Amino acid sequence: MKLALIGFGQAGGKIVDEFLAYDSAIDTSFVEAAIAVNSATTDLQGLDHVPQKNRVLIGQARVKGHGVGADNELGAEVTEADIDEIQGAIDRIPVHEIDAFLIVAGMGGGTGSGGAPVLARHLNRIYTEPVYGLGVLPGTDEGGIYTLNAARSFKTFVHEVDNLLVFDNDAWRSAGESVGSGYDRINREIVERFGLLFAAGEVGHGDHVAESVVDSSEIINTLGNGNGNGNGNGVSTIGYASETVESESDGLLSSFRSETEFDEGTATNRMTSLVRKSTLGRLTLPADAASADRGLVVATGPPEHLNRKGVERGRQWLEDETGSMEIRGGDYPLPGEDEVGAIVLLSGVTDVPRIDQLQQVAIEAQETTENVRARAQDDFASLVDTGGELDALF
Ligand code: GDP
Structure with missing residues (x-):
């Protein structure tokens, strides 16, 4: 099936880059267009295969090309503010030739975690083609903030897309591997699995194909098709x-x-x-x-x-x-x-222990964050407070 790929954030961009390498190495082409969106200039520059004109920098007014850190609320805000920039790149895609959009993002960070659901909602409002997500869950060793980001992004993203395909970094990491080489290997695993599926749905357009060959409509019917507003097919x-x-x-x-x-x-x-x-x-x-x-x-x-x-x-x-x-x-x-x-x-799988665990840890992390914030406010107030015996300047 023909896809318009949109890589959001660093992980999303790198995975889309890898999809392009895979797509040109196999006989069946399933990538119609590929776009990378990021709030960090260096991440966009680090890509090898996404065409320069399809690399969209967002949030410049707020973060000046330095990225949003792990702040996914800011990621969502700058995406909302700069949605026209992204739409500008999508306007150059022959959308009538694609079967679906696929938005790829790491869910534990800031830009992709916050921005991907915003873009999914936007695309679903405008186009009748299904909008799918490919969300990457962080490793359990990445810490509370990444888990909290991923759980909040998951909850939002899953309702904005017509189906959320998920890859769990935690289930695929191997001991003793550096983070960098680990991601390179993992990204190839991601692309080989999802790429093989999407390529399979593309063969049906040839001349002499057996009727048993899988068609893009079968993939779409399995994932769920667009109804204009993302229908949460799970x-x-x-x-x-x-x-x-x-x-x-x-x-x-x-x-x-x-x-x-x-x-x-x-x-x-x-x-x-x-x-x-x-x-x-x-x-x-x-x-x-x-x-x-x-x-x-x-x-x-x-x-x-x-x-x-x-x-x-x-x-x-x-x-x-x-x-x-x-x-x-x-x-x-x-x-x-x-x-x-x-x-x-x-x-439409529902028995997923990893998601339950992610949500549990995220709820704890959210409570801890709120407590720490409240305590810090109290401590600051008592640091500055002099019991009314000292007047401020103005
Ligand atoms: P963003 O740029 O703010 O969207 O954040 P990142 O994409 O850098 O990171 C978000 C999460 O994605 C991290 O917490 C990691 O779990 C994961 N991640 C980062 N880079 C890669 C990568 O190359 N491959 C995979 N599979 N996961 C990654």
Whole structure:
């Protein structure tokens, strides 16, 4: 499916940059346009792939290009004030050619955390195309303010978008990795998973495609489509699992192999187990699959290893697992590849322990912040107060 990507804040910009690199490395292009928005000049300058003219600096009057720090209320304010600047960049996109907008942001910071929900509301008011969010949750070790920011942004963002796809940094960090190299690796993981899904929905526009190929409308129906004001179709998470197979291009070897190695049974069993692994393994946001409202199974890999029965069995298994009647399925053929994979998109998940924990910690952080502020005010008053024995100058 064709997307207009908008990266908000530092994490959002870097992830959109990575999406562009991925999009040009694969055969199917799903990025129609990419924009980066930030209140910090240096973050915009650090991007490699987003075209210069699509880099929008906001909040200059307030923060002079230095960013809003971790103040997401300020992030929301400057976005509201400079929404015309962002709209100016969007006006250059051929919106009639896109299937959806995708706003990408780290939810724990300031600019993206505060600005992404404001932009989502704005786009939903103006356009009929669905507006999706890709929100990145902070690691639990980042501290109270990031957790509080993320919980408040999540609560706001989820109501302004037609679906909020979530990636949890905490579930994907590895011990002993530096923050910088950690993010580079994590950003590739993000882009490979979500990129594969969006690319899958783009194949259907070719000439000779099998009818089992997944189409952008199936992704949109699974995520939820726009009704003009963001209809809170909830939260989505993605799983992916793959297995190496020998492709037909492995020539010599395959000529010795018997026909039965490509038989229906093997392909079907492989796909069914990949769908299970994908659903029950590490999701972008860990969640109980049984709580999903809707789902989509996409089988990827060399066409000779994909069969209709495999996807159908996988789809049926997910239907049983979720108890949902709205599980869709399809193929994304990748000729010449040597891996068969299953992407599972779970939409409308409600059993998400990480979100409960995030909210709990955020409520505590909010109470602590309020107490500290109140105490500081009292302490200051008693520092300055002289019991009426001293007159101020004016
Ligand atoms: P902003 O520029 O004010 O929007 O804030 P940032 O995007 O710098 O940071 C917000 C949050 O995003 C941080 O708390 C991190 O959890 C996360 N983050 C920052 N950079 C990256 C990145 O490159 N990749 C990922 N996955 N997360 C990031």
